[in-house]
Amino acid sequence: MVTVSIDRFSGFCWGVVRTVQIAEDQLAATRAQRNVYVLGHIIHNPKEIQRLEDKGLTTITVNDFPRLANTGAKVIIRAHGEPPSTYRAAWEHGIEIVDATCPVVTKLQERVRKFWDQGYQVVIFGKYDHAEVLGVRGVVHDQCIVVKSVDEALATVDMAKKTVLFSQTTMDRPTFLLIRDALKGRVAELIVDTMEEIATEFHAKDTICGQVSGREAQLAKFAAGNDVILFVAGRASSNGKVLFDVAHASNPRTYFIESTDEIDPAWIRGMQHIGISGATSTPQWYMEEVQAFVEGLCATEDVNV
Numbered sequence: 001m002v003t004v005s006i007d008r009f010s011g012f013c014w015g016v017v018r019t020v021q022i023a024e025d026q027l028a029a030t031r032a033q034r035n036v037y038v039l040g041h042i043i044h045n046p047k048e049i050q051r052l053e054d055k056g057l058t059t060i061t062v063n064d065f066p067r068l069a070n071t072g073a074k075v076i077i078r079a080h081g082e083p084p085s086t087y088r089a090a091w092e093h094g095i096e097i098v099d100a101t102c103p104v105v106t107k108l109q110e111r112v113r114k115f116w117d118q119g120y121q122v123v124i125f126g127k128y129d130h131a132e133v134l135g136v137r138g139v140v141h142d143q144c145i146v147v148k149s150v151d152e153a154l155a156t157v158d159m160a161k162k163t164v165l166f167s168q169t170t171m172d173r174p175t176f177l178l179i180r181d182a183l184k185g186r187v188a189e190l191i192v193d194t195m196e197e198i199a200t201e202f203h204a205k206d207t208i209c210g211q212v213s214g215r216e217a218q219l220a221k222f223a224a225g226n227d228v229i230l231f232v233a234g235r236a237s238s239n240g241k242v243l244f245d246v247a248h249a250s251n252p253r254t255y256f257i258e259s260t261d262e263i264d265p266a267w268i269r270g271m272q273h274i275g276i277s278g279a280t281s282t283p284q285w286y287m288e289e290v291q292a293f294v295e296g297l298c299a300t301e302d303v304n305v
């Protein structure tokens with residue numbers, strides 16, 4: 001008997017649930033006007049983007065502000081947040097902002113601002129062009145260093161300066177810890193080199209969101225407990241990549257898909273237990289569609305042999 005089950009710990013994180021709910025509320029309240037916009041894709045999932053666009057949500061960039069000036073437009077800021085310059089630009093153009101920034105990201109921005117105000121060199125473990133990092137960079141007027149690896153950190157961070165390390169909320173913790181340890185090691189080397197207690201200070205703030213890191217152990221268990229895993233996420237999803245790697249490490253027969261038409265029947269042929277999981281931006285309704293699709297495939301003779 002073939003089972004096709006959905007990982008009960010997968011699906012939207014509470015930050016995404018909140019953002020989508022805010023968008024739904026705005027769309028319901030302004031159905032006739034069709035004046036609800038979102039800055040950048042509301043989440044990194046093409047299926048959910050399409051569902052909300054069908055309800056009237058329009059994706060824009062800041063470059064659209066002049067066109068929308070004083071038209072009664074409502075612009076949603078998504079969970080990733082925005083730099084302060086976006087709020088200023090909206091105000092200048094008479095555009096109403098509906099702020100759906102995830103509170104975890106708001107907290108990160110506040111902590112970064114606090115250290116930067118105190119003269120710290122700010123280092124962010126993250127992706128330079130990721131929307132959340134763009135917001136954080138804006139908070140410190142782009143006066144920070146963004147690194148993705150230990151090598152980049154060692155090559156670019158001057159540990160003779162007082163320094164604080166943060167993380168983009170959706171990065172992986174093992175790499176964050178390696179970067180932290182490498183920078184700590186550099187401080188120790190500096191002390192030996194200068195033969196004196198240098199005045200540097202180093203703080204490492206683990207700002208990886210528990211909604212991502214908390215899922216890793218459960219996902220590894222779920223992946224190991226199934227013969228094959230279909231990991232459903234948008235390709236632009238940062239935590240999708242992190243969580244896919246976790247599942248793949250636990251079960252090499254893990255396949256990344258964005259939609260059902262990418263499923264190769266050979267992946268599931270002869271398998272007894274098929275698991276479906278996803279990122280924090282993967283909607284439950286789409287994982288259920290994948291489940292129904294796979295059950296349909298399993299019902300065909302071709303796959304069951």
Ligand code: SF4
Pocket residue numbers: 013014015016079102103104105169170209210211212239280
């Ligand atoms: S993963 Fe965490 S930080 Fe990102 S939207 Fe979800 S709750 Fe917020």
